[in-house]
Amino acid sequence: MNLKELSLRIGLSQTTVSRALNGYPEVNEATRRRVLEAAKQYNYSPNTRAKSLATGQALAIGHVIPMSTKHEMVNPVFGDFIAGAGETYSRNGFDMVLSIVPDRDEESVYREFKAKGNVDGLIVHGPRMNDSRIDLLNEIGLPFVVHGRASGQTLPYSWLDVNNTSAFKRATEFLLDLGHRNIALINGLETMDFAYRRRKGFERAMAERGVATNPSFMRSDEMTEVYGYQTAQEMLRSENAPTAFLVASLISALGIRRAIQDAGLVMGRDVSVVTHDDMLSYLSNGDSVPVFTAARSSVRDAGALCAQMLIDIINSPNENPKSRLLEAELTVGASTGPAPNRG
Amino acid sequence: MNLKELSLRIGLSQTTVSRALNGYPEVNEATRRRVLEAAKQYNYSPNTRAKSLATGQALAIGHVIPMSTKHEMVNPVFGDFIAGAGETYSRNGFDMVLSIVPDRDEESVYREFKAKGNVDGLIVHGPRMNDSRIDLLNEIGLPFVVHGRASGQTLPYSWLDVNNTSAFKRATEFLLDLGHRNIALINGLETMDFAYRRRKGFERAMAERGVATNPSFMRSDEMTEVYGYQTAQEMLRSENAPTAFLVASLISALGIRRAIQDAGLVMGRDVSVVTHDDMLSYLSNGDSVPVFTAARSSVRDAGALCAQMLIDIINSPNENPKSRLLEAELTVGASTGPAPNRG
């Protein structure tokens, strides 16, 4: 069923039917009702391709998922982010189109998105430091919102981010308050902007209290369970092992807990752990009582907010870039306790 | 840059340019080269919307992600599946469009996909038993491939699935061979077809060896870490605790391992664990030595294969439904050992 057929059956012109359906004022209310009725009856939905060809709007938003060619890892955060964004899109009549792209091809994909005209804007995932994509998108002229930020970027752009620096600063302070001085930082890949900021927060808190950081207890890698396990195991075996771990991901924190238990130690008594928690739906941090003391911030909510920002930008272009900084919430769980007295 | 402009600059008609770009034979090779050259020079990519309006092909494939309204959980498997599928799509010039849909709205979404014409086909995720979506899609006439199967479905349809029954049967036999008799099954939600099949495999192996199953040691729920932890904890505390756990997900297995350790037991010695492993990129099961004995099957590969199947179906319709059954591979890790002798 297309517009032509529908209008034929109703006995009206395509123009009027189209206007009735799209809520234009110059159509009689009685007529509009008739049209809406018929549309429902015949199960009519306008063809998106035709519609967007006519309007110049794609009614779709792109997500480019960079796929590192080296470490073939899909960001585990991604599913939840998409879920949050997707709901917002549906509510606003947008489709979501996904591109999985080997990171070296990224530039051409963005250009193609513009040329092919199949999205009205896009969300930039996983910003790196001095991320070149931001300049590129500005040059291309495609509206976008960055999930995260790109340190070193001078031109203004729209973004939504968790305040990683303050979250990790506060988490560090929490450990320092408990008496911990020998704190390990198990960070994400520091090519990623968020990881850089988290380290900054950690270092700032340590510096402010005059506590030295130990470079051999600061690691940076992809945040798997095994990474957490191996790193923690190694550190716990070392001379002068850390009494506390500050971790960038709940998944790695699981590995750290395992290493602690393997070493015959008790988490929360012998060794403390504070982690960042993206509140992934399949990885809840305990039920009523949180297992880990954590800086929490819902990635899913972030997805919904990013989507809304982008839609606003698309609907009213020429405005200045917007940004939004979310604060993570520190929730105290069973994984932290006072620093043990070392003989 | 659009076709009109491009052909004007080259000094050819739109027809010829279009044909040159699309590889039609009735164009002089020298001309074709000239056209391709110019296209590259001006960075021309045809507008997808126009192209698909003209051809009737959407050049896109839909993924409907059902979002349970009760348990707001995003299937953790999803990211990896998408990654696999996405690569195949790009290679074939297809876009991937995602819809996050509250499960009660699913039917209307499928109908809309057809009416709006923005996809050429779709992948059905998370099939349930007697899943009504299959009949619906057949009725609507939209090509589709199911990732998994729907027991109770009589009409033929295309699917790709892991042989869950045989995987769990074999895993159970492995435990039985080790002398275990008291085996717990920590299953996924049994409204899901895969979970039903896994239980069947478990029960069948037990029955064949004449070992009774214990209903209070067979659980079914969403596969979170906490679910594994709590369930295992409870079972381990009970009279006559199981000596082995058969688990449907590596994530829940992590929780089970935690419960085992909390109980002061050693996994692989006091209690054995075999898990299904979807080989998610961020949850690798150990590095060289697998941590868990596991039935492994890459969800990412499944995504790539599903995508290819669907593209084949789209390209040559009217053929009979195709299907593909993958066998999971049983890899022995450190989490299993002979059944302990109980005093």
Next chain:
DNA sequence: GCCATCATTCAAAGCGCTTTGGTTCCGATT
């Protein structure tokens, strides 16, 4: 009763592409 006004409706152009049904040109056939 007449013309301006307004509320409704419509025909047709246009979005950027593919594709049908030519047309043109040139060498080969008779």
Next chain:
DNA sequence: AATCGGAACCAAAGCGCTTTGAATGATGGC
């Protein structure tokens, strides 16, 4: 020389929608 056929190209229609510009009645003021 007239005709044919094939290679190479082109004009224009059509995909299903929106939107411009115009038409049609009905209404109301004078």
